[in-house]
Amino acid sequence: MSLFVTELRRLAKRRLTRLLLVLLLLGLAGVATAFNFSSHKLSPEVVAAAQAESDAQYQRSLAAWQKEVADCDAAQARGEKVEDRFGPNCSRDFQPQPEMFDPKWNLPYQFDFRAEFSTFIAVFAGAVALFAFIVGASFVGAEWSTGGMMNLLLWRPKRLAVLGTKLAAVLTTVLGVTVVLGALWTAAFWLIGTFSGTTAKMTPGVWRSFGLDGLRAVGLVLAFAAVAFALASLGRHTAMALGAAVAVFAISEVGLRIAMAVLGVPFGERYLLSTYAQSWFMKQVKLFDYDACQFAKGECHPGELLVTWQDSALVFGLGTAVVLVAAFWAMRRRDIT
Amino acid sequence: MTAVLEIEGLRKTYRSRRRGTRHALDGFDMRVEAGQVHGFLGPNGSGKTTTLRTLLGLIRPNGGRMAILGHELPHALPTVAGRIGAIVESPQFFPHFSARDTLALLASAGDLPRQRVDEVLELVGLRERAGERVKTYSLGMKQRLAVASALLKDPQLLILDEPANGLDPGGIREMRTLMRDLAANGMTVVLSSHILGEIQLICDSVTIISLGRRVAYGPVDEVLAAHSQGAVRVRLEAVTDLPQAADALAGAGVRVTATEPDHLMLAGVDKPATVTRLLAEQGLYVSELAPVAVDLESVFLELTATAPVPGQHRQVDQSMKVGEPGAGSTAGGWGA
Numbered sequence A: 001m002s003l004f005v006t007e008l009r010r011l012a013k014r015r016l017t018r019l020l021l022v023l024l025l026l027g028l029a030g031v032a033t034a035f036n037f038s039s040h041k042l043s044p045e046v047v048a049a050a051q052a053e054s055d056a057q058y059q060r061s062l063a064a065w066q067k068e069v070a071d072c073d074a075a076q077a078r079g080e081k082v083e084d085r086f087g088p089n090c091s092r093d094f095q096p097q098p099e100m101f102d103p104k105w106n107l108p109y110q111f112d113f114r115a116e117f118s119t120f121i122a123v124f125a126g127a128v129a130l131f132a133f134i135v136g137a138s139f140v141g142a143e144w145s146t147g148g149m150m151n152l153l154l155w156r157p158k159r160l161a162v163l164g165t166k167l168a169a170v171l172t173t174v175l176g177v178t179v180v181l182g183a184l185w186t187a188a189f190w191l192i193g194t195f196s197g198t199t200a201k202m203t204p205g206v207w208r209s210f211g212l213d214g215l216r217a218v219g220l221v222l223a224f225a226a227v228a229f230a231l232a233s234l235g236r237h238t239a240m241a242l243g244a245a246v247a248v249f250a251i252s253e254v255g256l257r258i259a260m261a262v263l264g265v266p267f268g269e270r271y272l273l274s275t276y277a278q279s280w281f282m283k284q285v286k287l288f289d290y291d292a293c294q295f296a297k298g299e300c301h302p303g304e305l306l307v308t309w310q311d312s313a314l315v316f317g318l319g320t321a322v323v324l325v326a327a328f329w330a331m332r333r334r335d336i337t
Numbered sequence B: 001m002t003a004v005l006e007i008e009g010l011r012k013t014y015r016s017r018r019r020g021t022r023h024a025l026d027g028f029d030m031r032v033e034a035g036q037v038h039g040f041l042g043p044n045g046s047g048k049t050t051t052l053r054t055l056l057g058l059i060r061p062n063g064g065r066m067a068i069l070g071h072e073l074p075h076a077l078p079t080v081a082g083r084i085g086a087i088v089e090s091p092q093f094f095p096h097f098s099a100r101d102t103l104a105l106l107a108s109a110g111d112l113p114r115q116r117v118d119e120v121l122e123l124v125g126l127r128e129r130a131g132e133r134v135k136t137y138s139l140g141m142k143q144r145l146a147v148a149s150a151l152l153k154d155p156q157l158l159i160l161d162e163p164a165n166g167l168d169p170g171g172i173r174e175m176r177t178l179m180r181d182l183a184a185n186g187m188t189v190v191l192s193s194h195i196l197g198e199i200q201l202i203c204d205s206v207t208i209i210s211l212g213r214r215v216a217y218g219p220v221d222e223v224l225a226a227h228s229q230g231a232v233r234v235r236l237e238a239v240t241d242l243p244q245a246a247d248a249l250a251g252a253g254v255r256v257t258a259t260e261p262d263h264l265m266l267a268g269v270d271k272p273a274t275v276t277r278l279l280a281e282q283g284l285y286v287s288e289l290a291p292v293a294v295d296l297e298s299v300f301l302e303l304t305a306t307a308p309v310p311g312q313h314r315q316v317d318q319s320m321k322v323g324e325p326g327a328g329s330t331a332g333g334w335g336a
Helices: A002-013 A015-038 A044-077 A088-094 A113-146 A148-155 A159-196 A204-235 A238-263 A273-282 A309-333 B048-055 B077-083 B099-109 B115-123 B139-151 B169-184 B196-202 B220-226 B239-251 B272-281 B296-304
Strands: A284-289 A303-308 B003-016 B020-033 B037-041 B063-068 B071-073 B084-087 B157-161 B188-192 B205-210 B213-219 B232-236 B255-259 B264-267 B286-291
Touching: A002 A015, A002 A159, A002 B099, A015 A113, A015 A159, A044 A088, A113 A148, A113 A159, A113 A204, A113 A238, A113 A273, A148 A159, A148 B099, A159 A204, A159 A309, A204 A238, A204 A273, A204 A309, A238 A273, A273 A284, A273 A303, A273 A309, A303 A309, B003 B048, B003 B188, B020 B037, B020 B048, B020 B063, B020 B188, B020 B205, B037 B048, B037 B169, B037 B196, B037 B296, B048 B063, B048 B157, B048 B188, B071 B077, B077 B084, B084 B139, B099 B115, B099 B139, B115 B139, B139 B157, B139 B169, B169 B188, B169 B196, B196 B296, B205 B220, B205 B296, B213 B220, B213 B296, B220 B296, B232 B239, B232 B272, B239 B255, B239 B264, B239 B272, B272 B286
Parallel strands: B020 B213, B037 B188, B037 B205, B084 B157, B157 B188
Antiparallel strands: A284 A303, B003 B020, B003 B063, B063 B071, B205 B213, B232 B264, B232 B286, B255 B264
């Protein structure tokens, strides 16, 4: 237990951890503040003003149309060709209708907590996952590269226990940060919804759905932290994790995408990690095999492949487990020089 | 006496497809008695640090036996780790932590009381600078911090790899006094260093390693005596008699190693009185007859065959291996 507490203290004392936490807080606060200014509550006065603007737009459009018809008639009377300039029947067929000027279009944007907060959970998860990745990688990477790990092993010559305790300290810290910031993030958007938007139609079911989104966000953040930690420990340097991240992105999102397209592999996106990240948050992603269709021969229903969040859990879970096992195996077997 | 550290037949082999097989430790033996300051010497790449890392569980050996404080390693290392303080190679610490934070985290990991941190900071002379970041420290200050971290546990066995590295002359003297005081209080100290004059001053016994094997071991004075080779310096009343004296001695079977302008150097002289008698019989009268004492540096250079040769550039790993032609004989008082 003393080692676990020590590692928590060590992680909290690190300058990078503190700096990244401040940057994360500032970033999230910035997003919430900017969003607060872009959302406007739809009071009866605002709705009435939008209706009035809509009516005025209709009237302006009607007047312009009437002038255009009159100009066309005058030109026709002078014997000019008018079809090219005014269209058939002197544009009489295009008379503006009141329903074409929906007052909704003149309403300012209003944040709908029920409909949109799910997207902001994904935004939050992305930001915290990046924080977790860098903190997880640098915590053990810097320990290896500065000799801290060796020093610690002279005190606690149980390699797996030391690495496991360090991982537990990282995951605990990241979990704590995610839960606390997640609560603040939810509160901030609830307040934005209350004062600058709407929180209408919130039911226990919606909250439960947000809760599940939050759990998936926590899972993703923890997986990022664990993978970064394991990669940095395998390479015994922070740069190993960062390099691997860049390599995976280049291979998966660029290389594989191009290769699948060139080879014409059906549902090639199922081999891309971003597809699984998308389905993790959106619960499912539907892929279509448009290449199978020959639209020249008529209507076609392309083949479909559904990627669910359970598939994503399997892919990310297995990937995380493999990297972690490799890191612990290397810790057990490799000499420390 | 009780052995605090025992190593028998330790082997560590590195295999590489490109570079082939290299025996970093090739049946290495070592024994350190309780309460001693023991010097551990060897040229660069001879296996010193590999030995220390293997002892401390950082490197997995390919064979041999190790024991510290009577416990077999590496199996019992977790049991005895709390009684071993060690620094291996150059001191390495997280650069953005202060010395106090660094030691406090180690103390916390080892369940040690917080006041022990202040005690060791005082001991190594870092009390006033303990709140500064390690990255602002000089090499000597980092070395002091490393020694402080090794002393934190108040260990029974202290293993220090190049502890005087980067220290100023005052610091070296302080370190020497500290080692002596620690040994006087019952701590066993294993000291790896290339400052052979220091080793000769501080240590009770030494082990010399070359290419992964022990080439000499035992109390310092016994190792020196075993390699003094009976060297004697002879001066005569008349310098002009030196060639005649050299001939007379050579004729009697005494090995004359050098004829200098004002003296002769002899080797293999067991009884200096023989020289006096031989020369007196020739009517040559001795004004000075002095046994020449060897120092640890010359013994080290001889045993490891690493003395510089004019016009040659010795490569790392070009040193003496036990059992090879020209290898120095082992000596000492520990037995086989």
